[in-house]
Amino acid sequence: MPKLLLEIGCEELPAWACEEGSAQLPELCERQLRRRPAEVYAGPRRLAVVVDELEERTPDEWVKGPPEALAERAAEGFARRHGVAVSELEPRDGFLGVTVPGKPLAEVLPERLEQIVRGFAFSRTMRWDERGLRFPRPVRWICALLDSEPVEVPVAPSGRVSYGRRFTHRAVEVPSAGTYAETLREAGVEPDRTARFRRITEGLDALGGWSDAAGVLDEVVHLAESPVVLEGRFDERFLQLPERVVVTTMQSHQRYFPLGGNRFAFVADGGDPDVVRAGNEAVLESRLEDASFTFERDVRKGIDRLAEELRAITFFADAGSFADKTERLVRLVDRLGGGDASREAARLAKADQASELVREFPDLEGAIGAEYARLAGYPEAVCAAIEEQYLPDAGGGPLPETEAGKVLAAADKIDTLTVSFGLGYKPTGSRDPFGLRRAAIGLARLAVEGGLRIPRKLLEPEVRDFVEERLEGLLDVPVEHARAARASNAAELREVAELARVLAALPDERLDRLHTVFTRAHRIVAKAGDQALPEVRPELLQDEAEVDVARALAGFEASAAAAGELDAVVAAAEELAQPLERFFEEVLVMAEDRELRRNRLRLLADVRDAIASRLGDLSQIPR
Amino acid sequence: MAPTYQETIAALQSYWADYGCVVVQPYHTEVGAGTFNPATFLRCLGPKPWKTAYVEPSIRPSDGRYGENPFRFQQFLQYQVVLKPAPADVLDLYFASLEHVGIDLLRHDVRLVEDNWEGPTLGAWGLGWEVWLDGMEVTQWTYFQQLGGMDVELVPAEITYGLDRLAMHVQGKRSVLDLEWAPGVTWADVYLENEREWSTYNFEVAPVDVLMARFAEHEEECRTLLDRRLPLPAYDMVLKCSHAFNLLDARGALSTTERAAYIARVRDLARSVAQLYLEVDAEVAA
Numbered sequence A: 001m002p003k004l005l006l007e008i009g010c011e012e013l014p015a016w017a018c019e020e021g022s023a024q025l026p027e028l029c030e031r032q033l034r035r036r037p038a039e040v041y042a043g044p045r046r047l048a049v050v051v052d053e054l055e056e057r058t059p060d061e062w063v064k065g066p067p068e069a070l071a072e073r074a075a076e077g078f079a080r081r082h083g084v085a086v087s088e089l090e091p092r093d094g095f096l097g098v099t100v101p102g103k104p105l106a107e108v109l110p111e112r113l114e115q116i117v118r119g120f121a122f123s124r125t126m127r128w129d130e131r132g133l134r135f136p137r138p139v140r141w142i143c144a145l146l147d148s149e150p151v152e153v154p155v156a157p158s159g160r161v162s163y164g165r166r167f168t169h170r171a172v173e174v175p176s177a178g179t180y181a182e183t184l185r186e187a188g189v190e191p192d193r194t195a196r197f198r199r200i201t202e203g204l205d206a207l208g209g210w211s212d213a214a215g216v217l218d219e220v221v222h223l224a225e226s227p228v229v230l231e232g233r234f235d236e237r238f239l240q241l242p243e244r245v246v247v248t249t250m251q252s253h254q255r256y257f258p259l260g261g262n263r264f265a266f267v268a269d270g271g272d273p274d275v276v277r278a279g280n281e282a283v284l285e286s287r288l289e290d291a292s293f294t295f296e297r298d299v300r301k302g303i304d305r306l307a308e309e310l311r312a313i314t315f316f317a318d319a320g321s322f323a324d325k326t327e328r329l330v331r332l333v334d335r336l337g338g339g340d341a342s343r344e345a346a347r348l349a350k351a352d353q354a355s356e357l358v359r360e361f362p363d364l365e366g367a368i369g370a371e372y373a374r375l376a377g378y379p380e381a382v383c384a385a386i387e388e389q390y391l392p393d394a395g396g397g398p399l400p401e402t403e404a405g406k407v408l409a410a411a412d413k414i415d416t417l418t419v420s421f422g423l424g425y426k427p428t429g430s431r432d433p434f435g436l437r438r439a440a441i442g443l444a445r446l447a448v449e450g451g452l453r454i455p456r457k458l459l460e461p462e463v464r465d466f467v468e469e470r471l472e473g474l475l476d477v478p479v480e481h482a483r484a485a486r487a488s489n490a491a492e493l494r495e496v497a498e499l500a501r502v503l504a505a506l507p508d509e510r511l512d513r514l515h516t517v518f519t520r521a522h523r524i525v526a527k528a529g530d531q532a533l534p535e536v537r538p539e540l541l542q543d544e545a546e547v548d549v550a551r552a553l554a555g556f557e558a559s560a561a562a563a564g565e566l567d568a569v570v571a572a573a574e575e576l577a578q579p580l581e582r583f584f585e586e587v588l589v590m591a592e593d594r595e596l597r598r599n600r601l602r603l604l605a606d607v608r609d610a611i612a613s614r615l616g617d618l619s620q621i622p623r
Numbered sequence B: 001m002a003p004t005y006q007e008t009i010a011a012l013q014s015y016w017a018d019y020g021c022v023v024v025q026p027y028h029t030e031v032g033a034g035t036f037n038p039a040t041f042l043r044c045l046g047p048k049p050w051k052t053a054y055v056e057p058s059i060r061p062s063d064g065r066y067g068e069n070p071f072r073f074q075q076f077l078q079y080q081v082v083l084k085p086a087p088a089d090v091l092d093l094y095f096a097s098l099e100h101v102g103i104d105l106l107r108h109d110v111r112l113v114e115d116n117w118e119g120p121t122l123g124a125w126g127l128g129w130e131v132w133l134d135g136m137e138v139t140q141w142t143y144f145q146q147l148g149g150m151d152v153e154l155v156p157a158e159i160t161y162g163l164d165r166l167a168m169h170v171q172g173k174r175s176v177l178d179l180e181w182a183p184g185v186t187w188a189d190v191y192l193e194n195e196r197e198w199s200t201y202n203f204e205v206a207p208v209d210v211l212m213a214r215f216a217e218h219e220e221e222c223r224t225l226l227d228r229r230l231p232l233p234a235y236d237m238v239l240k241c242s243h244a245f246n247l248l249d250a251r252g253a254l255s256t257t258e259r260a261a262y263i264a265r266v267r268d269l270a271r272s273v274a275q276l277y278l279e280v281d282a283e284v285a286a
Helices: A015-033 A068-081 A105-118 A177-186 A193-207 A236-240 A243-254 A273-301 A303-312 A322-335 A340-348 A356-360 A367-375 A380-388 A403-422 A436-448 A461-474 A479-486 A493-505 A508-527 A544-562 A566-574 A577-586 A594-615 B005-019 B090-100 B163-171 B187-205 B208-227 B231-250 B256-285
Strands: A004-010 A039-043 A046-051 A061-067 A090-092 A095-100 A139-146 A161-163 A171-173 A228-233 A263-268 B050-059 B075-084 B110-114 B117-119 B124-133 B136-147 B157-162 B180-182
Touching: A004 A105, A004 A161, A004 A177, A015 A039, A015 A046, A015 A105, A039 A177, A039 A193, A046 A177, A061 A068, A061 A090, A068 A095, A105 A139, A139 A161, A139 A177, A161 A177, A171 A177, A193 A228, A193 A263, A228 A273, A236 A273, A243 A273, A243 A367, A263 A273, A273 A303, A273 A356, A273 A367, A273 B136, A303 A322, A303 A340, A303 A367, A322 A340, A322 A403, A340 A380, A340 A403, A356 A367, A367 A380, A380 A403, A403 A436, A403 A461, A436 A461, A436 A493, A461 A479, A461 A493, A479 A493, A493 A566, A508 A566, A508 A577, A508 A594, A544 A566, A544 A577, A544 A594, A566 A594, B005 B050, B005 B075, B005 B090, B005 B163, B005 B180, B075 B090, B075 B163, B075 B187, B090 B110, B136 B163, B157 B163, B180 B187, B187 B231, B208 B231, B208 B256, B231 B256
Parallel strands: none
Antiparallel strands: A004 A046, A004 A139, A039 A046, A061 A095, A090 A095, A161 A171, A228 A263, B050 B075, B075 B157, B110 B124, B117 B124, B124 B136, B136 B157
């Protein structure tokens, strides 16, 4: 059975395009050739598939025509269009139709392969010539072979020609679909991502002790067609720079792998190793030299003077400078109950915004400030808090480890959220340029996972809703239980979380009972119009049942106030159930006497409010 | 003997002139990059083929370091090549130009690393690469996709060589300051004092109020010129606005939101100029 090769030859594709392309190729082949590829290749200059065991012909196809019932009127036209006699039409499921015979594979391939090339959905594409094909980078050739016969694909020059490694090899003729990979290997190209990946990691392992915090390996694997791992060194005097600066310089600018100390590994794609090594060492040293200049200027100034310069740096237009932000942070840290270390850290937290190094490496904000605080001799608790202030900075990222760090991180997020919402910069759809969702999730996690006491009253209503909506998403409880808990008057964010968990963990029959008491009281009061009612007057409580409820309510208030654990509050609330059930049976709430009626409504409203404030709005939970 | 800086420039000039480029000269008002030269921005609009090459001094006030840092300067030289439309062998042409200035491609590691370009003040973007030579970025490569907020009709390739870096590579120098510009004359001899004085001006002396007023005047004049249907002088006003903005930025006079507002004002002008340029160009041709 025939074997097909399709290679799309490109100018250097970005790594993401290699990944997207190779991920989509099996599906595209399935759709156009009814067979998934046996081999998929991806690299900077090519995306390719080899598809085995193709059918020699496309299958016969039955084309549906008019319903049999309309044969007299429509059959002749349909038959004529398909070049057959009416007598040759076949009925099937009440319709007339015609079998269109399949075609030889070679005949349909040009169009099918074109459909594959045009069928990708890349996240970013470009145009480059009048043909109008869109691809992440220009497609310059197509190498397509059915066994050993070239296939013409009308999107680019096509045939059996492919291209080997740049500079050392030029055009190569691929003899047949089955010899694609070996032909390219002879031409200096390793087309298989996995093989290149292995070659790189083996090279790195041989050097030992490599790290890749920034994850550049996934990009580097698509930056070379014939990767070689080389080792370089830089002058040891650069080791006085903060390690994060050295690592970021290596990784984000140069895609190098730190090997510890002054050694690094990098992946080259050919050249004379000594020449290439010397070149890369010189580049890294000039970048580190540049960073050193900046670092030394900052250190000469010192963190305290940097902090003084914050008045000149705008945080948000209309929300003052970073100095204003600093003052707010110091106040917030106090209100969050932070100690001396967190107050000192808050004072210095934003100082690095005035540093040249942060302007150069914005991702290192916090880490740079911490380093400068250490150099100025501040206690480690202060420095650590400065370093941790932006944590957690990713969905599942780590929280600050120190207490002062947690407090400062929370203060920073509260301030950013409050200011942004105050100025009307709320996230819409996928647009969230100030990272407010991340800040809100971080804040909720500091409360829930970090155990930080974050008073809800520190959050403006809109911000509080925004944060608590994220909190709902973090808890492993049904969203209705979380919503019910949010309606309680729990003083802290983490108490909302605890309450939601307690409600969700409550056995059904216990929750049912509380729910019934709450919703019945709620419904009656709501139906009566929820008017302003005077305080309950004990002298108007006539029936024993209503006296009992009043007594039980007072008991609940007292034990709830005394209870340390939520479970005890729940148990106390359950004590309300029996008196209330009796009340609903025996007492006519809507008495004719106005005073009496209002007194009873007020009693029920008090029960509802007492439960709601302690346990939340139970009516949110569907029963 | 490695070629001097001026010999490297001359080699590029002759290579691209031989290829058929119109060799124009640097523009006469400050630009942040060769892209702003009308020989690129305006000529890349519309349906007419165009090939050009030229040296462009890039003026970026914020990047000055008083000449104290041997890798950062408020002025550096670019060599700009534009081929519109981009021929299918454009990369090979580029690689051959490196050989032409004396780089042996078999001994070095040449890489094209994704780097997409966006010029917010010009309403322009394109996709391309930075070209690495043994890890050093020596060229910025862009296939323009939009200019002045409009899709390009013919896709041009813009090849921007960082001349300082390329020459460092060719001469094996570790500092720009040490580059041999002409026999016995270094880069520092030619430009070091210039860096010191302009950095002082850009960061300390440039008058903020005057620059703001100047920006507004140029903006106003640009609109007048647009009304008079004079896109070429109007475009100079865009460049002058853009430079005033860069200076204000270097003086730290703009907040993040003000910055965005200034960029939007320049972009609006650039769009109007681009549209008018196409209209007038079509009228002249008719």
